[in-house]
Amino acid sequence: MIERVKPEKPKRGRPRSETARRAILAAASSLLEEGGISAVTMEAVAAKAKVGKPTIYRSWPNARALAMAALMAADTSATSVRQTDDPLADLERQLLKVVTKFATKHGGQVRLMLAAAEQDSEIAKGFRNQVILKSRMEGREILLHAIETGDIRTDADIEIALDMIYGPLFYRVLIGHLPLDEGFAKALLTNVLAGLAPIS
């Protein structure tokens, strides 16, 4: 998890205010949208959320962590797709959803966020797992299903296939050398699947 945890079980004293928590995340999200990660300062969040700074520090250790938490909280929009009997169609639908999500300004925020973290911090790991790798994990499920249904080769290297699908996608999000659009997603998928097709 991103937020701090209190290890002891017997919860004594006044409990943390859920209202404050929500106000903080909302303020952080709003600032993130307006001015990017550098606008998510503790001072600004505290002022906007009408909350004391220590209240924020009680739950998040610093501004970057809070910004990530806000981004993740705003990211509840699941990318998950319903699995059908046609895994290849499932995969395409999922990929298009991911592309749609990152093609917007959300993509820019993700880029800003990625390197801001302390590198290998617990916070950063959580962020990567939830925001970056969630789609990859879903993809793995679909590919495994495709092996069962016989839509792709049984000896395919799933991990490399996944990197070949989601890697180029984030490559374009991060570097921006070429646009991230539906056409790209489809062409990418076609190329990857060509190498995974069962020997007819």
Added chain:
Amino acid sequence: MIERVKPEKPKRGRPRSETARRAILAAASSLLEEGGISAVTMEAVAAKAKVGKPTIYRSWPNARALAMAALMAADTSATSVRQTDDPLADLERQLLKVVTKFATKHGGQVRLMLAAAEQDSEIAKGFRNQVILKSRMEGREILLHAIETGDIRTDADIEIALDMIYGPLFYRVLIGHLPLDEGFAKALLTNVLAGLAPIS
């Protein structure tokens, strides 16, 4: 370019000190290595390089730009490979060089740098072009050569192929979910080339 330029031709007055310039980049590089991008503060660089802050500002507009310049200056190690009659072998050699380069701590610094930039700033573009896209551009040369030699299909979508090669690579550098090694590079290349082979 990263460094500021003085447009006027008649260079009067004392010229800028090359010694100072080198000392600044060296100090910035050293700080970058020790404490990451957040350690590259103007104050620290000025102190370490025994240089006045305005001297730094005369050449770089802010700390991020300086950090990038330092990283790029340290990055003189060309990835370029000699082109032979066997473009596919050329490509593999180039890819292995890139992997070697980014598998070290250099990769971590690149990650840190990527999102620190102002996004679309001149500085960030230069960085992306030189550090991230240089390898991709070299790859394009090789693939175009391979089309001429008939090693890959003439109707192959080069751009997507390039993203499929270099995208997964940076994906692993940035996210770190799986290791970036020689085996991965070879398997990746094999898979990509499988889809590009001419119809025999």
Added chain:
Amino acid sequence: MIERVKPEKPKRGRPRSETARRAILAAASSLLEEGGISAVTMEAVAAKAKVGKPTIYRSWPNARALAMAALMAADTSATSVRQTDDPLADLERQLLKVVTKFATKHGGQVRLMLAAAEQDSEIAKGFRNQVILKSRMEGREILLHAIETGDIRTDADIEIALDMIYGPLFYRVLIGHLPLDEGFAKALLTNVLAGLAPIS
């Protein structure tokens, strides 16, 4: 009084814990000794006394008041002296007792405390009456007795005499420009009494 009073008579509910009261004063005293008045924070006292902050606030309105109360509680050592037939000797004995008391670190604490009060607050008045003026009041009793016994002039201005005795004493405690010792006390008394002697 320093502590708050609860006006209503019908004492309902759980009575205040005398244990807590003592623990609080003890903790405050200890902190006062260790780090001066600025160390007597509500947080520290509550933590040290294993007491909730509201419990302290129930009895003292703020940290200064508590510090003063602690200092006064520790100050139970009466300065009072037995009155004999020789008032001048009584006065000297009393003065020496006062000097002894304030020459120790207690003097420093008193100095710290004096100006910390809100000026004219009830708390500060009580402190001044008990800690600073108690000795002066005792001195007045002795001087009045001395008038009766004929040891000093009947038309002497007692108040000014008292200020001339106890004023210099606190002057040295507070400013510390010269030491506060037995010799000083005796010389002071000699000089003052010289002006109060009956016309022989």
Added chain:
Amino acid sequence: MIERVKPEKPKRGRPRSETARRAILAAASSLLEEGGISAVTMEAVAAKAKVGKPTIYRSWPNARALAMAALMAADTSATSVRQTDDPLADLERQLLKVVTKFATKHGGQVRLMLAAAEQDSEIAKGFRNQVILKSRMEGREILLHAIETGDIRTDADIEIALDMIYGPLFYRVLIGHLPLDEGFAKALLTNVLAGLAPIS
């Protein structure tokens, strides 16, 4: 002195701004007058003087020191009196000036300041020397002159006499048990000088 000093002689770099210095002291003085010592916060001073906080910290180590400096700066009104051939009259004039000065709100500020200091800090010493002991030192000059002119005994203990004059004065300023006025000053002086008169 109260303000920090830079020991090295060759003053390099931009010199400290005298304008800023004056603005800070003026703001501090103003706040001191309005709300007492607790109103002299670094934040408020910085805001009022339109100055950055670090600029204040460059010259004064904390808020108390600044408040003292402000009080001392406002205290340029010399108490010194012209010395004449009649030292006793000089002394009375000086004492009345001191009484006038401390009978006003200035007295209250001095009280507040006295104990606020860290005790034995360099700052506090300077404050005591300039604000509290300056009058005492002037008094010493006058008394020494009086010995020369034969107005007081040659074997008088000057230090104790001084404490008997200025001690009661500050006693009343600090404790406030009795008013500090002209009548008190005259009566006090009369009593003290009675014991210092040369044996006629």
Added chain:
DNA sequence: ATCTAAGCGAGACGGTACGTCACGTCTTGGG
């Protein structure tokens, strides 16, 4: 050979945000 514009180091400037501390109040569950 002098003038003079520009760069040099140093460091103070007005700011912004940091992360911490203590304040005095409020809100829990337990006795």
Added chain:
DNA sequence: CCCAAGACGTGACGTACCGTCTCGCTTAGAT
């Protein structure tokens, strides 16, 4: 109804850097 615990909003603390601005001193091309 008091107790301990502890979260709350507030606000000042002292620090770190920011990017700009003098300082007095080179330095070297133009006069």
